Amino acid sequence: MRFNAKVATAKRLLKVVQIIMKIKNDCILHIAPDATKFIITSDANDTMQVWTEAKTYLFFEETVIASLNHNMIAMQIQLHHLKQVLQSAVNVNGDTLVRLRKKDGSNVPFLTFTITQSSRSLFLTQDIPVVVLSAQILSGFVEPVLPTNNLNFFMPALKHVQNVVEKMKNISDHLTIEVNTNSTQALCFSVETGTGSIKTFYDISYPELGNPIPPDVSATVKVDIKKFLKTLQSHQIEANHVVCCVYEGSSLVLHVMQRDLTISYYLPLIY
Template identity: 30%
Template sequence: MRFRAKIVDLGCLNHFTRVSNTISKLAKTCTLRLSPDKLYFILSDKVANGGVSMWCELAQPSLSSSSRIVTHDIPVGVIPRKLWTDFREPTVPDFDVSIYLPVLKTMKSVVERMKNISNHVVIEANLKGEMNLKIETDLVCITTHFKDLGNPSWASEDASQDRDSENMAEARIDIKKLLQFLAGQQVNPTKALCNIVHNRIVHFILLHEDVSLQYFIPALS
């Protein structure tokens, strides 16, 4: 079966292309869910089994009779209705720390260098706008510090009253999965956030106008 889509504005086409190129860097295949006002790109690997998970929303533009129409056929497989509940928006566990990310290109450059030394990276952050990327081997320990990143307003509101703002929440994750996420970004987010559930999961959120992308990387034991 083939899926035929029509994009009625060249600006929207370029925007859609950037989003789809980002998705293609994160997954070989994904689920596309359609609604009257949004497109959803879904990757639902089981985080509990070590797989990453992704949820991306893209608002559909209003139609314009004066716009050009671009048509492209894509082979697809249709998901039976009885399985639709398997492709709902992932629930986010109560996180210990939420923090704004540094410039993604800078973060990507750091992680690329670290990848040559270790297969894993520890990402840690606190409620004072501080984040560290660490790798540890038998021979070397390397840490990159980021300061004054800021924490979203809900971070201080939802934080436990007995949690010290300087205490770090951390998760040890697959460095290749982190680099894959950073290397694939073409949406140029206006906001990029990271939520950490201590020793359980790292949850990234990218926001740009009518696009939001969530990416979940499970912690390693």
């Protein structure tokens, strides 16, 4: 098993790590020659999941990767460790090399980052302990399969929605999301108060998926408002499109899409 590469842009990778670690610190890093994934799975206490996939060139270049599992390597990693290393790389503004290795006399695998800046004769090495996953264990991590009856729409500007929902958080723990294609302002975010409700409406558009959206379709779901706010942190990557998929009776999915990079959030519903 072998992996070594040069970090393409430490600032870009750091931004992605900072966004997804808002959900959870434990993460599966899956690296292949063509694609790199960060997978945050659910546990007994939280069924929220995050699947991030990018073309490998966005994060790594001069990549050498070899394994018996079709040249794919997966490892369990603590994102706060990776964040610290990348912050050092951004501050130094030099070259950052990464290598999967075992230290002398140890069977514990590490990702070793070497940060250099020749103009200042600076040389910094940081190790991150990881747990390398077998192909059998990796096969158990599968992106959620959802029903086909859903309503998809483009989200309004995430930063604006974040500001609105942040204020609603002080009123209720639950956020209701309503979509009605028969309305001019088809999207509504609302929270219940002791005497009524507070609502904010948005005009939205819909992805072209082959068939036009019927004019009389509606859907309503309720989610944990704090979890939803965490997804809105992804406004930092300046996405080209953000598509929200409402699955009544199942989940709410948010796909944050930039060129060759997608962050998908799977939020459980509250009934």
